[in-house]
Amino acid sequence: MHVLVIGAGLAGVTAxxxxxxxxxxxxxxxxxxxxxxxxxxxxxxxxxxxxxxxxNAPGVLSKLLRYVGKEDAPFLLRPTAVPSMFGWGLRFLMNSRAEPWRRNTLAAAALAQYSLAQLRALRAAAALDYPFGANGSIKVFRDQADLDAQGDFARMLAPYGVEYEILGRDQTVDLEPALRDVGDRLIGSVFFPDDEYGDAHRFTQALAAAAQAQGVAFRFGETVMALEADKGRFTAVRTSRGRLAGHAAVLAAAAWAPALARPLGIRLWINPVKGYSATVPLAGWNGAPRLAVVDDTLKIVASPFGGGLRMGGTAEFTGWDTSLNERRARNILTTATSLFPDLAQQAERAGVTYWTGMRPVSPDGSPFVGATPVPGVYVNAGHGPLGWTFACGSGKLVADIVAGASPEIDPSPYSPTRLS
Ligand SMILES: Cc1cc2nc3c(=O)[nH]c(=O)nc-3n(C[C@H](O)[C@H](O)[C@H](O)COP(=O)(O)OP(=O)(O)OC[C@H]3O[C@@H](n4cnc5c(N)ncnc54)[C@H](O)[C@@H]3O)c2cc1C
Incomplete structure (x- = not known):
């Protein structure tokens, strides 16, 4: 069978x-x-x-409304984006009730855990060379009630294979000495030894090269304009260079996928949500973080790989405005500096690279992976803020579904039609 994959990001290349x-x-x-x-x-x-x-945990609406118009807020809803988000937003709010949110969390946990196993197997099988760390992540807390709640949350995930260790203040600073300057403000942390971090760009490049060596054809600089179907079945894509026939297509075009699916009557609920990252070189910085650090209060994450500290955060509901807002980008660095005070000096000395990207967010936190109502059209899109975490699992899942093989995890929570 000749399968056309549309999009060469994490989702397309893994698929x-x-x-x-x-x-x-x-x-x-x-x-x-x-x-x-x-x-x-x-x-x-x-x-x-x-x-x-x-x-969209319970209470997300009041959080979003509280932040309207606040340029520095971690969640920012721009009123101009609201009209284009109506159907998606309704589903997003419906899924923020306690029970759906719990169910959605467990569905995402199953995919994430499966994906980590796939990533490790693939890394070894394809001998992929990309910068990564496999020494875990630490989530820090300033408040006992928040730490206790995270402990409960970790216990909920434990049956899915998520290992964790609750640490007091001193153990936290022992494990991650880069937190020493803020240690007295922390109450403790939860350490997740199996978590990883790494360069998604370099991983995707390395995997694309390995795939090419195995016979996958890549057509870069070519835009898919439309999908064609004959008697209700997929036949070809029309591109900026002509027509390309295939037996099946896998739409892995992130937040651009809904526009390609819609003319065939396929509704994909994916909304672009802008985020920012900042990268500061590590060279010359003694005492830089040694593992990934997550701070839910500050809404910031940081991970050291490839000779830099990569920090990410903020969610801006702003429609298709892809511009880099300097103030929001700089805010990532400022926020991270309150966790690692040395970072300010390091950034001044070594420089900072800012970046912005559009997360392809689904209303329930899981990607759309699998068959659509149009025979021959499959989807692997909508991975939201966890597309790197979900990448290998969803790539393997969609490949199994295309082949008609039995998936290794229950595919129903990720069905492209689940929210229609
Ligand atoms: C600031 C930020 C921080 C994040 N941090 C994390 C993190 O720490 N951990 C994590 O797990 N995830 C994280 N994510 C999410 C993760 O990066 C995404 O979910 C993931 O990259 C999505 O991959 P993708 O392949 O679906 O999309 P993309 O990488 O965008 O790939 C889609 C591809 O489709 C192509 N395309 C679109 N339309 C067409 C067309 N018509 N024809 C041909 N090609 C087309 C595009 O050019 C693009 O290359 C973060 C995202 C952001 C923005």
């Missing part, structure tokens, strides 16, 4: 790899000139089955 492993002819069509130049380019780097909870 292409597993499809090829299953014996298909695979062609990836990507409008940019290389893999992973959009959302997968400079994300915060965390591969964290410990953090599968969707953003």
């Amino acid at each position: 292409a790899w597993y499809l090829r492993q299953a014996g298909h002819d695979v062609t990836v069509v990507e409008r940019r000139e290389a893999p992973a130049l959009e959302t997968s380019f400079a994300n915060a780097g965390l591969v964290v089955p410990s953090q599968p909870d969707p953003w």
